[in-house]
Amino acid sequence: MIPLSSSNRRNRSKSLDKFIENFLPPIIGIFSFLILWQIFSIIGLIKLPPPTSLWTDERTRNYLLYPFFDRGGTDVGLFWQAFASLQRVLIGYTFAAIVGINVGIIIGLNSFWNKALDPLFQFLRTVPPLAWVPLALAALQQNQPAALFVIFVTAVWPILINTAVGVQQIPQDYINVKRVLQLAPRKFFIKILIPSALPYIFTGLRIAIGLAWLAIIAAEIIMSGIVGIGFFIWDSYQNNYISDIILALVYIGAIGLILDKLMAFIQTLIVRE
Amino acid sequence: MSLFVTINNIDKIFSIPGGDDYIALKGINLEIKKGEFVSLIGHSGCGKSTLLNMIAGLDLPTEGIITLEGQKVKDPGPDKMVIFQNYSLLPWLTVHQNISLAVDEVMKGTNSSEREALVEEYINLVGLRHAIDKLPKELSGGMKQRVAIARALAIRPKLLLLDEPFGALDALTRGNLQEQLMRICDEYHVTSVMVTHDVDEAVLLSDRIVMLTNGPGSKIWGTLEVDIPRPRRRMEVVTHPSYYSLRSEIIYFLNQQKWVKKLRARKVSNLARHGLEKVNLELGYVPLTACAPVVIAKEKGFFVKHGLDEVNLVRETSWRGVVDGIVGNYLDAAQMPAGMPTWLTTGGYQESPLPVVSALTMTRNGNGVTLSKTLYEKGVYTASDFRQLLLDSVGKSHTLGMVHPSSMHNLLLRYWLAANDIDPDNDLNLKTIPPAQMVADLKAGTIDGYCVGEPWNLRAAVEGVGFTIATDLEIWQGHPGKVLGVREDWALQYPNTHIALVKALLEACQYCADPKNEQEIREILSGRSYLSTSIEYIQLGDPNQYSCNLNNSVEYAHHLFFGENVNRPSRTEHLWMMTQMARWGEIPFPRNWVEILERVCRVGVFGTAARELGIEVNYQRQPIALFDGSKFNADDPMSYLMNAKIHRNFTVAEVHLDGQRLSAA
Numbered sequence: 001m002i003p004l005s006s007s008n009r010r011n012r013s014k015s016l017d018k019f020i021e022n023f024l025p026p027i028i029g030i031f032s033f034l035i036l037w038q039i040f041s042i043i044g045l046i047k048l049p050p051p052t053s054l055w056t057d058e059r060t061r062n063y064l065l066y067p068f069f070d071r072g073g074t075d076v077g078l079f080w081q082a083f084a085s086l087q088r089v090l091i092g093y094t095f096a097a098i099v100g101i102n103v104g105i106i107i108g109l110n111s112f113w114n115k116a117l118d119p120l121f122q123f124l125r126t127v128p129p130l131a132w133v134p135l136a137l138a139a140l141q142q143n144q145p146a147a148l149f150v151i152f153v154t155a156v157w158p159i160l161i162n163t164a165v166g167v168q169q170i171p172q173d174y175i176n177v178k179r180v181l182q183l184a185p186r187k188f189f190i191k192i193l194i195p196s197a198l199p200y201i202f203t204g205l206r207i208a209i210g211l212a213w214l215a216i217i218a219a220e221i222i223m224s225g226i227v228g229i230g231f232f233i234w235d236s237y238q239n240n241y242i243s244d245i246i247l248a249l250v251y252i253g254a255i256g257l258i259l260d261k262l263m264a265f266i267q268t269l270i271v272r273e
Numbered sequence: 274m275s276l277f278v279t280i281n282n283i284d285k286i287f288s289i290p291g292g293d294d295y296i297a298l299k300g301i302n303l304e305i306k307k308g309e310f311v312s313l314i315g316h317s318g319c320g321k322s323t324l325l326n327m328i329a330g331l332d333l334p335t336e337g338i339i340t341l342e343g344q345k346v347k348d349p350g351p352d353k354m355v356i357f358q359n360y361s362l363l364p365w366l367t368v369h370q371n372i373s374l375a376v377d378e379v380m381k382g383t384n385s386s387e388r389e390a391l392v393e394e395y396i397n398l399v400g401l402r403h404a405i406d407k408l409p410k411e412l413s414g415g416m417k418q419r420v421a422i423a424r425a426l427a428i429r430p431k432l433l434l435l436d437e438p439f440g441a442l443d444a445l446t447r448g449n450l451q452e453q454l455m456r457i458c459d460e461y462h463v464t465s466v467m468v469t470h471d472v473d474e475a476v477l478l479s480d481r482i483v484m485l486t487n488g489p490g491s492k493i494w495g496t497l498e499v500d501i502p503r504p505r506r507r508m509e510v511v512t513h514p515s516y517y518s519l520r521s522e523i524i525y526f527l528n529q530q531k532w533v534k535k536l537r538a539r540k541v542s543n544l545a546r547h548g549l550e551k552v553n554l555e556l557g558y559v560p561l562t563a564c565a566p567v568v569i570a571k572e573k574g575f576f577v578k579h580g581l582d583e584v585n586l587v588r589e590t591s592w593r594g595v596v597d598g599i600v601g602n603y604l605d606a607a608q609m610p611a612g613m614p615t616w617l618t619t620g621g622y623q624e625s626p627l628p629v630v631s632a633l634t635m636t637r638n639g640n641g642v643t644l645s646k647t648l649y650e651k652g653v654y655t656a657s658d659f660r661q662l663l664l665d666s667v668g669k670s671h672t673l674g675m676v677h678p679s680s681m682h683n684l685l686l687r688y689w690l691a692a693n694d695i696d697p698d699n700d701l702n703l704k705t706i707p708p709a710q711m712v713a714d715l716k717a718g719t720i721d722g723y724c725v726g727e728p729w730n731l732r733a734a735v736e737g738v739g740f741t742i743a744t745d746l747e748i749w750q751g752h753p754g755k756v757l758g759v760r761e762d763w764a765l766q767y768p769n770t771h772i773a774l775v776k777a778l779l780e781a782c783q784y785c786a787d788p789k790n791e792q793e794i795r796e797i798l799s800g801r802s803y804l805s806t807s808i809e810y811i812q813l814g815d816p817n818q819y820s821c822n823l824n825n826s827v828e829y830a831h832h833l834f835f836g837e838n839v840n841r842p843s844r845t846e847h848l849w850m851m852t853q854m855a856r857w858g859e860i861p862f863p864r865n866w867v868e869i870l871e872r873v874c875r876v877g878v879f880g881t882a883a884r885e886l887g888i889e890v891n892y893q894r895q896p897i898a899l900f901d902g903s904k905f906n907a908d909d910p911m912s913y914l915m916n917a918k919i920h921r922n923f924t925v926a927e928v929h930l931d932g933q934r935l936s937a938a
Contacts, residue, residue, distance in 0.1 A: 173361040176331060179349040181378050181428075191374055195365040 053243040060243040074227050074235070082251050084227040085216050088144075092151025093212045099152075100159030100208070101201060105193070107160070108167025125157040129215035133222050143223040147216065154215035155208035159201070166200025167193060198270065206263040213256045277464055278305040278328065278432065283337035285323055297323050299490040301337070303483060308462045312475040314523060315485035316530055321468045322436055324485070328466060329355045329434050341432060351379040354430035358437040360417040362409040362424075369405045372396065372424045379428040395427040398457065415446035419453070426457060433458075435467040439474065448507055451477055459504055472523045476501075477510055482519070484526045487534050494530075497522060514719035521710065525590065529597060532587075536603045547580035550767040554774070557587045557595045557607035559676075560804045561708055562727040562811055563636040563755045563832060565794055567608050570781035572797050578780075579773040588803070591707035592677035596622055599629065599760060606774060608635060609758035610680030612850040614873045617758075619851065619860040619928050621679055628761035628930050631842050632875035632882070633775045635782055636754040639832035640682055641730040642689065642743040644722035645715055649740050656693035656743065663700050673697075674706040674714060674723035684853040685748050686724035691919040692901040697857070698921065715739050726754065727832070728810035735810065749899045751833065753846050761872065771875075775882035779840055783888075785813070786835035841883075841892055842874040845907040849897055852905075852914045858921035862914060863928040872930065 034051045041050035054060050067079035107114045132153050136146035174196060178188050220230025229248055236244040283301040286294050297320040305311050313321040326332040328339055330349040339346040341353065349355075362371050373392045380388050396405055399419040409417055418438060425433060438454075439447040455478055458465055469475050475482045482497040501513045510516055544553045554576075558564045567586065570576050576584040587604060589595050592613070598604030600622060611634070620626040644653060653659050663671060675683040687697040697703055701721075706714055711723045716738050723729070733739035745752060757778055764771050784790055791813045799808040813831060833839050847870055855862035863869045883890045897905040905913055914923065 173357060173359060174363065176349075176355065176357065177361050177363070179331060180329065180351060180353070180355050181375050182348075182350055183374075183378055187374075187378060191366070192363060195363070 049243045049246070051246070054247055057241075057243040059241060060247055063244060063247055074225065074231070076227055078229070078232070078248065078251055081227060081229040081232045081248075082255055085220060085229045086255065088147050088228065089151055089209075089212050089216050092148040092216075093155050093209060095148070096152045096155035096208060096212070097159055097205060100156045100204065101163050104160045104163025104201075104204075105167050105197075108164040108197070114164065114168075121157060121160065124153075125161070129154040129211070130218045130222075133219050136219075137223075143226050147219045147223060147226075147228075150219040151212045151215050155212040158207040158211065159204040162200045162204030162207070163197060166197030169200065170196045202263075202267040202270065206260065206267060209259050209263050210256065213252075213259055217252060276304050277307040277309070277342060278303075278466075279340050280304070280324075280328070281338050281340070283324070283327065283334045283339065285320065285327065285332075286335040295488075296490045297488055298334075299492050301491075301493060303493065305464065305466065307464055309480045310458060310465045310467070310478055312479040312482045313466065313468045313485060314470060314472070314475050314482055314527075315491065316487055316527065316534070317470065319485045319487050319530075320491040321485050325355075325434050325436055325466060325468045328432070329353050331355070351375070351428050352431045353434060354425040354428060354432070355434045355436065356418075356421050356425050356438045358440050360409070360414075360421045362417055362420055364409050367406045367408055368396065368401055368412070368420050371409070371420060372427055375424045376427050391427055395423040398426070399423045399453065413446075414442050415450060418442065418450060422450075422454060422457070426461070426463070429461075431464065433463050433465040435465060437468050437470070439471070440469075447474070452507055454478070455503075455505060472520055472527070475523065476516060476519050477505060477507060482523065484523065487530050494526060495522075514714070514717050517713070518706070518710070521590070521707070525594065529594065533601065533603060544583065546582060549580050549770045549773055551605070551770045552581050553583035553585070554581060554605040554770070555585050555587050555598075555603065557589050557598045557604040559589050559592060559595065559608070559708060561729075561755075562798065562804075562813070563639050564608055564803070565785045565798060565813070565832070566635045566778050566781040566834060568797060568803050569784055569794060570777045573781065573784060575777040575781045575784070576774075579777040581770070581773055581777060590709060592680060593705075593707075596677075599758065600627060602760070605763060606757060606759040608755050610677055610682070611753040611756050611846070612679035612681060612684060612854060613677070614756065614758045615847050615851050615869065616679030616854055616860060618761075618869055618873055618930070619854075619863050621854065621860045626928050626930055628872055629758050630761050630764050630873055630875045631756045631758050631847075632764075632771065632878035633757040633778055633782075634753045634755075634840050634842055634846075635757060635778060635834070637751050637833040637839055638745040639727050639754055640685065640724065640745055640752075641727075641741045642686060642722065642724045643711075643715070643730045643733045643739040644742045645718070645720075645739050646737065647718075648721060653742070656689065656695075659742070660693055660695050660700075663695060671701040671721045672704050672719065673701060674704050674711050674720045674725070676708050676725055677705060678857075678859045679850075679854060681752055681754055681850075682724040682726065683857075684850060685745075685752065687857055688853065688899065689743055689748050691917070692899075694919075696919050712736065712738065727812070728804070728806060731812060732806075732810045747900055749897070751839075753843070754832070756842065764875065764878075768878075771878055772882050772885070775878055776886055779835075779879075779882055779888065780886060782835040782840060786833070837891060838893070838895075841879050841890060842876055844870045844874045844876075845894065845897060845905070847873055848907055848910055849905050852910045852917075855923045855925075856914055856917050856920040858923055861924040861926040861928070862911070864925055865927055866910060869928060869930075 038050045038052060040046050041048055049057065054064055063078050067077040069077040070080060107117060129150055132150050133146070136149040140146045140149060170193065174192050178192055183192070216228070217230040217233070220226065220228040221234040223231060229252060233245050233248045236242070236248070280301055280303040283298055284296070285298040286296050289295050301324060313324060315321050323332060327334050328346065330346045330353060333347070346353070363374070366374060369392060372395060373388065376388050376392050380391065396402060399422055401416060401419055401423065404412060404416060409420070412420070439450055442450065451474060457463070467478060476499060479499050482499060484494045484496070485491045486494045497519055499519060500515055501510050543551050546552045556567065558567045571584060571586055587598065589598065592610060595604065595607045595609060596613070596617070599607055599617065609631070614629040614631040616622070617627045617629040644659065648659070648662065651662060653662055673686065675686055677683065683703070686703070690697045695701070704720065706720070706723070708725050708729055711720070711725050711729045712732050714720045715723065715733055722739065722742070730741050734741060757775065759771060785794055794813060795808050795811045798804050798811050799806055804811065848866065851860070851862065851866060851869070854860045880890065896907070899905070911925070914920070
């Protein structure tokens with residue numbers, strides 16, 4: 001038993017080493033940041049409340065402790081706020097994925113349409129999400145569809161462009177196989193085009209989810225009177241609840257991170273290399 | 274066998290960025306029969322893959338037409354299945370799925386269980402049962418290519434196209450796959466076209482090998498029939514008599530193409546120095562004892578002494594290499610068989626006259642006729658014994674080797690045979706074989722004898738595989754052997770260089786004739802860069818030191834390099850050779866033979882060179898006396914030709930030579 005326990009100890013110390021090596025630096029970094037912030041805030045160097053205000057401010061503490069309350073209207077817990085935003089993102093993003101992949105394939109296969117539309121896409125791609133908001137509101141008249149449109153228009157370009165590139169990059173070998181076997185278009189689509197372009201499509205999807213999340217916050221800030229974490233921030237600012245904003249930012253960052261990691265995970269599942 | 278694929282006058286032109294056109298292929302004609310296996314061979318970039326893609330329909334020719342069973346090839350399709358070099362398997366599909374994708378698509382008419390059976394059959398055929406559900410990334414290169422072969426064959430194509438199918442595989446795997454492919458092709462009678470750059474692969478697999486020249490403007494240089502019977506096995510084909518001649522033919526071609534490429538790439542084409550128009554010369558020769566003057570002029574510095582600072586000796590394995598070099602204009606000058614200048618001038622090569630001049634005869638004698646030991650054991654000791662043997666064995670063919678139609682060996686052998694009442698074309702076969710290959714062929718039994726220059730007669734005797742039945746002493750003592758030949762246009766362009774070259778070689782001839790130098794010359798010649806043979810095979814002097822016979826020693830006529838009436842080009846001799854080449858149908862006898870002789874024999878250049886060297890030349894015109902007692906009268910070659918006992922149907926024609934005429938010297 002003695003050798004076993006010693007090896008156990010060695011294992012434990014090894015995993016501890018690993019933990020120290022991998023996790024200690026980020027923990028030190030985050031704590032240093034928070035402590036500095038706290039100090040600066042206390043000595044009045046910055047006008048923001050310190051990080052401890054998430055707890056000391058009673059209103060914020062309630063938001064922190066009770067994310068699921070629902071008192072009707074826009075007065076709901078942060079979970080529901082974030083959920084509403086996420087819902088919008090998923091709807092808009094789904095539309096963007098459907099349109100982006102399909103148009104991307106058409107453009108990738110057809111050099112005429114590629115040439116015809118590429119300048120337009122390149123131009124529209126560079127328009128910032130926020131700039132679409134007034135136009136969307138003016139065109140659609142209502143907050144909800146306008147928000148969805150902004151997400152759509154933000155997320156669609158990376159999906160579309162990456163898909164088009166993926167289709168254009170199908171190796172000549174596979175195209176030759178298709179030509180020699182005279183594969184039916186449907187079969188070519190399923191057996192060659194999609195599998196071959198899939199890595200590119202997923203790269204587009206991953207970029208797009210990040211952009212969509214960025215866009216929704218920006219869009220909601222402008223759209224008053226809806227449930228959503230963007231508007232929550234704006235509303236808190238109007239009422240000078242600065243510590244609420246800080247809490248909401250933590251939510252936004254966490255959700256953005258989770259979305260990105262989720263897409264990366266799906267990518268590894270589907271795209272076998 | 275019927276015509277299956279025809280490729281008719283194909284050009285392929287690519288436009289390259291910058292608005293230029295690149296002519297990849299020019300004027301390709303090829304016909305492929307059903308069931309045939311054809312290989313396309315050439316250096317990379319010669320357009321062989323382009324040609325294959327056009328047959329596949331993946332690419333279209335710029336000009337010309339390709340048909341498959343009479344239908345124009347416009348699109349790719351499963352009837353012309355391609356096996357690509359990089360396998361082209363879909364990485365996300367398993368072995369089974371890859372094959373069934375093809376089978377399901379192509380065999381739509383059949384039901385699914387039949388298709389499944391077909392897929393299974395071909396997976397078993399290539400021995401991949403155990404890997405049926407693996408993805409391509411889990412397979413080795415050889416296994417991937419087997420999947421590709423199975424996929425291609427399972428859809429039963431009319432034509433199988435293979436683009437360097439085994440190029441990326443290791444030697445062992447390649448060998449196994451070649452045998453598998455061969456077996457399958459034999460079994461299913463698949464018509465195949467394969468692109469390769471592997472000489473052995475081409476010989477092993479093909480019925481016919483098509484050699485493509487380097488681009489731009491690649492064309493078919495030649496086609497070889499591979500007459501090795503099927504089924505072939507990799508280890509056995511190498512013992513087939515044709516194997517090495519085919520192999521050496523292809524390697525000759527590939528080397529020649531490489532050489533041409535190198536010459537094209539070279540910028541400096543002409544160095545003038547010391548009052549000579551050109552001092553950098555490419556001088557072709559074939560490694561024989563007779564090449565001594567050329568080698569000595571280089572090694573002992575005679576070229577440099579006469580101002581030719583940069584003479585590069587180009588060793589050719591056969592006289593054909595010399596012909597290609599002179600015709601292709603990448604050799605400045607060459608050691609040639611004596612008959613070659615007139616042969617080229619009168620259109621012996623592809624019936625297009627190319628004026629070539631000779632100002633120096635470098636060697637005389639040194640040849641012999643060797644017959645195999647088998648014949649010796651059958652009691653063949655003399656020409657009449659040989660004749661009797663041929664008469665007794667009607668129906669059995671005998672083959673003798675010679676080195677080139679225009680060489681003295683061919684002419685003397687034929688003359689000797691005919692004088693002994695043997696018809697050299699009807700009673701036996703004469704075959705052109707590179708000198709260095711004679712002994713090997715004699716050993717292998719593919720030829721019964723040969724006429725060739727030393728050291729190959731001696732070597733057969735020393736190795737005990739043959740004996741010398743006749744030497745120059747018995748045919749024509751003192752006949753011209755090798756001469757210096759240059760193109761007439763070259764001689765006109767570089768007259769002083771020509772004289773310097775003759776001077777250097779003449780002096781080298783003088784050096785070679787001095788018995789004092791014999792040992793040194795033998796050592797130099799036997800070296801790796803020249804004959805690369807044992808020194809005992811190279812004999813220059815005393816004929817009693819060795820024997821060319823199996824039992825009793827024969828008197829032997831050694832090479833003459835220098836002496837009275839040895840080096841001056843003789844019109845009479847060149848005329849005699851023309852009559853002989855016309856007699857055997859190699860060339861038409863030129864009605865304007867006087868003009869031809871004046872142009873070929875540059876006696877004036879020789880005279881100038883000899884005078885400048887201080888060598889006295891006393892020339893006396895003598896009639897040629899051959900062993901059969903007939904005299905050759907240089908004033909009436911026509912009646913000499915008419916009176917020849919055995920001859921082919923020869924023609925007499927005016928040979929039109931263009932180009933500037935040099936005033937008769």
